[in-house]
């Protein structure tokens with residue numbers, strides 16, 4: 619995989635999977651734009667990339683705000699002149715609660731980041747890629763975009779929507795040299811999964827983590843690098859005729875077809 623001379627823009631680049639993708643893109647030669655609503659976290663990611671000898675720009679932006687999405691696209695173009703790879707990744711987990719009790723404002727918040735944020739990213743990056751004559755996009759869905767998870771209605775709905783957006787947009791721009799795929803991580807060792815463990819068992823989150831990992835075929839959460847590797851592959855020329863697809867990295871979770879313990883099952 620060679621991204622020399624290419625520019626990779628990553629939302630949610632300040633932490634977790636996004637940060638690992640920034641570091642991975644830079645290691646393979648790309649200039650990186652780390653976008654996050656947490657500006658200090660985005661700066662920290664850019665700092666890590668620079669320490670490793672790469673080039674990076676940090677941009678503070680909330681992906682749910684159209685003006686801020688336009689601004690992160692402009693910042694990338696002003697600094698590096700193009701966007702070759704777009705990892706449309708920022709997301710939030712929301713609260714664990716059944717549909718019958720789910721808070722309406724929380725539902726809007728999850729859909730706002732995970733669906734509207736992904737839409738706005740596509741809305742404002744794709745015109746630039748069309749102008750350039752090509753590019754690659756990976757949207758972060760989840761195994762929650764493929765199967766239900768009792769207790770996470772907003773998150774599951776949002777990630778199913780990301781897959782729908784991915785398929786639709788991919789078909790629209792394929793003839794213009796733009797490929798769009800979705801990555802579907804299972805549980806990954808980041809703040810997000812530990813926050814969910816905490817919600818499920820405030821007194822003993824580690825026990826939830828242990829049980830959940832034991833129920834996975836591989837027996838452990840994915841690392842952020844294992845997700846980033848799939849993202850890099852999909853953005854690379856090795857995947858040159860791959861578009862509109864969903865790529866699972868989940869330690870075998872979905873392969874067991876529901877035999878795995880649900881996150882919300884105590």
Ligand SMILES: NC(=O)c1ccc[n+]([C@@H]2O[C@H](COP(=O)([O-])OP(=O)(O)OC[C@H]3O[C@@H](n4cnc5c(N)ncnc54)[C@H](O)[C@@H]3O)[C@@H](O)[C@H]2O)c1
Nearest residue numbers: 630632633634635655680681708709760803805806808810
């Ligand atoms: N960790 C998992 O188990 C897991 C599993 C499947 C999918 N995912 C998805 O992976 C993506 C990354 O999650 P992560 O695990 O790295 O979580 P994380 O919380 O470590 O990182 C998410 C980053 O996104 C940023 N962010 C959140 N809302 C934003 C907004 N409105 N605008 C700009 N930035 C915003 C946060 O500040 C944070 O830096 C998310 O879309 C998540 O749904 C995670």
